[in-house]
Amino acid sequence: MDVVSEATNSNGEHTSSRRSIRRFYGALLFVIAGLLIFVLPLEWGHYTLAINDARPLVSWMANFNADTSLYLFWLLALPFFWLFKLHLIDPQGSVTVKVESWLQRGRYRLRDNEPRDRWSGRIMMSCVGLAGLLVSLWMGLQFGDLPPAFHDEYSYLFQAETYLQGRLSNPRFEPAPELFDQMHILNDSPGHFVSRYFPGTGLWMTPFVALGIVYTGYAIAQAIVCMLMFGIARDLGGNGVGLLTGLLCAVFPGIVVFSNLLLSHHPCLLGLGVFIWSYHRYAMSHQHRYAILAGIGLGFAMWCRPMTAFGIALPFAIHFLVRQWREFKSLKQLSSHVAAMGGPILIALVLLLPYNLATTGSTFVTPYQEYTQLHTPRHVYGFYNGDRGDRWITEQAALGNELPIIEHYDNWAENLTPSLAWTNVISRLLMTGQMTIGILPALAAVLFFCSIGHRDESLWWLIGAAALSLHIVHIPYWYDGIMHWHYVFESAPLVALMFARTLQLVAYNGRILNHHWLGIWWAGLAGIGLMIACTTIEPFWQSTAATGFSEVKFARRQHQELNQILKQNIKEPAVVFMKTDPENLHIDFILNSPTLDDSVLRAHWMPDKYPVEELEKLFPDRNLYHIDLKTGVIQYLRNTVETR
Numbered sequence: 001m002d003v004v005s006e007a008t009n010s011n012g013e014h015t016s017s018r019r020s021i022r023r024f025y026g027a028l029l030f031v032i033a034g035l036l037i038f039v040l041p042l043e044w045g046h047y048t049l050a051i052n053d054a055r056p057l058v059s060w061m062a063n064f065n066a067d068t069s070l071y072l073f074w075l076l077a078l079p080f081f082w083l084f085k086l087h088l089i090d091p092q093g094s095v096t097v098k099v100e101s102w103l104q105r106g107r108y109r110l111r112d113n114e115p116r117d118r119w120s121g122r123i124m125m126s127c128v129g130l131a132g133l134l135v136s137l138w139m140g141l142q143f144g145d146l147p148p149a150f151h152d153e154y155s156y157l158f159q160a161e162t163y164l165q166g167r168l169s170n171p172r173f174e175p176a177p178e179l180f181d182q183m184h185i186l187n188d189s190p191g192h193f194v195s196r197y198f199p200g201t202g203l204w205m206t207p208f209v210a211l212g213i214v215y216t217g218y219a220i221a222q223a224i225v226c227m228l229m230f231g232i233a234r235d236l237g238g239n240g241v242g243l244l245t246g247l248l249c250a251v252f253p254g255i256v257v258f259s260n261l262l263l264s265h266h267p268c269l270l271g272l273g274v275f276i277w278s279y280h281r282y283a284m285s286h287q288h289r290y291a292i293l294a295g296i297g298l299g300f301a302m303w304c305r306p307m308t309a310f311g312i313a314l315p316f317a318i319h320f321l322v323r324q325w326r327e328f329k330s331l332k333q334l335s336s337h338v339a340a341m342g343g344p345i346l347i348a349l350v351l352l353l354p355y356n357l358a359t360t361g362s363t364f365v366t367p368y369q370e371y372t373q374l375h376t377p378r379h380v381y382g383f384y385n386g387d388r389g390d391r392w393i394t395e396q397a398a399l400g401n402e403l404p405i406i407e408h409y410d411n412w413a414e415n416l417t418p419s420l421a422w423t424n425v426i427s428r429l430l431m432t433g434q435m436t437i438g439i440l441p442a443l444a445a446v447l448f449f450c451s452i453g454h455r456d457e458s459l460w461w462l463i464g465a466a467a468l469s470l471h472i473v474h475i476p477y478w479y480d481g482i483m484h485w486h487y488v489f490e491s492a493p494l495v496a497l498m499f500a501r502t503l504q505l506v507a508y509n510g511r512i513l514n515h516h517w518l519g520i521w522w523a524g525l526a527g528i529g530l531m532i533a534c535t536t537i538e539p540f541w542q543s544t545a546a547t548g549f550s551e552v553k554f555a556r557r558q559h560q561e562l563n564q565i566l567k568q569n570i571k572e573p574a575v576v577f578m579k580t581d582p583e584n585l586h587i588d589f590i591l592n593s594p595t596l597d598d599s600v601l602r603a604h605w606m607p608d609k610y611p612v613e614e615l616e617k618l619f620p621d622r623n624l625y626h627i628d629l630k631t632g633v634i635q636y637l638r639n640t641v642e643t644r
Contacts, residue, residue, distance in 0.1 A: 024509050027451035028518075034447045035075060035440055039068045066532050066541035067433075071440045074524060081521035085514070100508075103240030108284050109457075121234065121242075125227045128246030132226035135250050136219035136259040142549065143260060147563065149555035150482070151588045152197075153262035155184035159195035159202030160209040162594045168358040169194040170594040175618055176610060178404075179577075179603040180596060183588040186359065186367050188374055188404065193594060194359045196371035197264065198352075200303030204267040214262060221266040222259035226250045228273030229493045233500055235280055236457050241500045248496035248526075253533045253545035254435025254485070255492050257552065264304045265489045271301030272312050272490060276466070279316050280459050282341075283323070291340035299348030307381075308490050311473035315465035375406045378413040382476045386415030412586075416478040424480040428471060431485035434544050436495045438529025444522075445499040453501050460501060467494040483548055499526060555587060562589055565627075569634045570600055574623040577605040577615070577637070581630040589629060612637050 046063050053059035106121060148154060162170055172193035173180050181187050184196045195202065208217030226249045234242025249255055258265050274297030282290035301309035320341060324334055352366070359367045372379055378389030389410070396403050414420060433439035446464070454460035474487045481487040503526070507519025533544040566576060578589055590602050605626060615624055615637065624637040 021513065023452055023455075024505075024513070027448050028506075030451055031444050031447045032075070032078070035071070035444060038440065038443060039072050039075065042068045043072045061539055064540045067439045069540075070528050070532070071525075074521070074528060078521055081517040082515055084517045087516070103504075104238045104508075106234045106239040106242060107237065107457075108235040108281060120239070124234075124239065124243050125230050125246070128230045128243065128250065129223040129227040131247060132250040132259075133219050133223035135256055136222040137216070139256050139545075139549070140215050140219065140260050143553060143556060146553065146556035147559045148262050149552045149559070150261070150263070151183035154182070154588075154591050155195045155197055156201050156205060156262050156264065157209065157214070158182070158185060158594055159197060159199070160205035160214075162194065163202055163206045164210055165595065168199075168355060173596055179606065179610065179618075180590070180592060180601075181404075181604060182590050182592065183406075183409070184371070186371055188370075189361060192359060192361060194367060196367045198303050198306060198366070198368065199355055200271070200300055201264040201267045203303070204270070205262065215260060218259050218262065218266055221270055222250075222255070225255075225266065225269045225273055225493065228270070228277055229496060232273070232277045232280060233497050235277070235284075236460055236463075237501055237504055241504050244500040244503065245493075245496045248437065248500065249493050251530065251534065252436045252492055252496065253543070253548060254431075254483075254489065257435075257483075257545065257548040258486070258489060261552065263486070265486065268301050268304035268308055269490055269493065271297045271299070271304060272309065273297070273493075275301060275313065276316075276462075279320075280462075283319070283459055288336065288340040291337060292344060295341050295344030299344045302345070302348055303352075305490075307473060308470065308487075311470035312466045312490060314469045314473070315462050319462060374403055376410045376413070377403070377405070378410045379478075383416050383418070383421070385478050386413060389413070414478050416476065420478065421475050424478075425471065425475060427480045427484045428474070428488045431480075431483065432488055432491055432495065434533070435483070435485055435548070436492050436529075436533075437499055437526050438532060441499065441525040441529040442495050444525055445495065445502045448502040448506070449498040452505065453498065463494050463497050463501075467491040467498075483551065558584075558587055559589070562629075565632060565634070566600060570625055571623050572599040573621065574599070574625055575601045575603055575615075575619050576625045576627055576634075577603050579605040579626065579628045579630075581628075583630070 042065055046060070046065060046069065049063055050056040050060040102120075148157070162168065169191060170193040171191055172187050174190060177187055177193075180193075186192055186194050186196055204221065205214055205217060208214045208220075226246045229249045230242045230246030232242075233245035275294050276297075278290045278294035278297060281287070282294055298309060298313055301312070324337060328334055353363050356366055357363045360370045362370075373392070376389075377392045378386045380389055380392075382388070393403060393405065430439055433442035436442060437445070449460075449464055453464065470491050471488050477487065479487075481489075503519065503522055506522040507516075510516055510518035532541055536543045536546050570576060590604060592598055592601055601622070610618070612624070626635045626637055627633070
């Protein structure tokens, strides 16, 4: 480790310098000060209210803060852990020495000097992957057979179903295309009925959609992500850090909940995991195969979430360029490294050009860009998005272009000011903590990691820099995200990496400096965080997992209820024309397959433009129904008999 040398002197004792010891103690004091600054103001108010209340215990319980109250007791217990010297096991015993040695083994730089233990690495990786798979599947069982929740998920399903047809785009219903307008689906020009999103997520989903096990596909992605994070952590910190990182990723509530959402995050994490793992190996070995694999991983991540991929990759790109500059020997050598790393990324970008052409009709306009310009201009990236979106609408109107704006969705966007951006940053940071290991443990990990986390392995700093970069690149967006954090979701595994690394440093150096219970205290931070995240204890707190689960289940149930209403009242084949509920505009129920050949099609109710007589001509072979989504009343349009 950095602070205390792993080498021993002639007496078999670990060597250290006063400077390194001061650095370790300074990092600890920095962390403790940071935690107290966060905890004390909140808990001071908490206890002041309790003391001044006629029933102090009731007041204390009613105002219990899950993010700080337990941690105050844990911070108060720190001096006892610091001073406690009792050894439960012999620190110099053969078992202790072997376990500690094994925990430190497995780092990529040192493998040539260590006993071969490939099988232990494979077994650990398999166990971590199995844990990730089982926890994700268990969460999925809690949802039962409920349909997806968010309209983004249905757009990705639409994308995968399109690919299953062997094409990139679909013909639309030309006689009346606007009847089948769907959220996050382009439907504005002939031959372009297609998801707005980039193709990577749909590619991942396609085989699982074909097999009818799409959620299992995401559980498998979760397992692979856990294994990749294990591999990254083991390469940098050894077996112990790898195992802890992988298991944390398997149980973090935010990651588990999102592994049951058909969104782009887990496919993106697959690409990013391959990228980070491969880049570290390339940086340590200079082998071109790892550079190529890193480029492939980043290219796929760009096909899923381009801004996320850019944010995570930016520190690695800077590291790569600086390293090429410092190690420059010849133009040939430089070209080979740049081609190995950049070639796959360039290919991924070039392949998007024909994809754009097939989906939008323009080589250099992505479906995402076109959808934003046409339907949600106020959702544009950058500050003062609302003002810029309004100007765009006005400019287009002056040119005679009446944009098909989705009014309720577009007006939902707030105008991003510096004040709102700051609020979003705080919200995303707090929710990143809550959705992972807890705010206080995450804060402790980040503070300690920034102090000395990278000292004996410089590549560690890229992990922290990537997390910071991801948060920074999303500052200029008005929405803080699904569950207040999904734009920075990919920082969650990085939190696991940082916490595992800091626990390694605290436990190892604390034991060498004869404060061996300090590691137990540090691990207790994670224990408290995961207890709060995964369990509900009334009246003190509801678990983070339960909160996220409830939010998703609520939306899923709404879709399920409508499905049941249609199933019970509709005679197939049919078209159901839906009148939206003005009080529930964030859930879109116009959901169809890309081929528009479902036994029951869902369409917009537009009586001014398409009266019933016109609808009968458009759909002569289908029964026609109207449903008011607010009241649930269904009418058969040919004789208006109420069938609720």
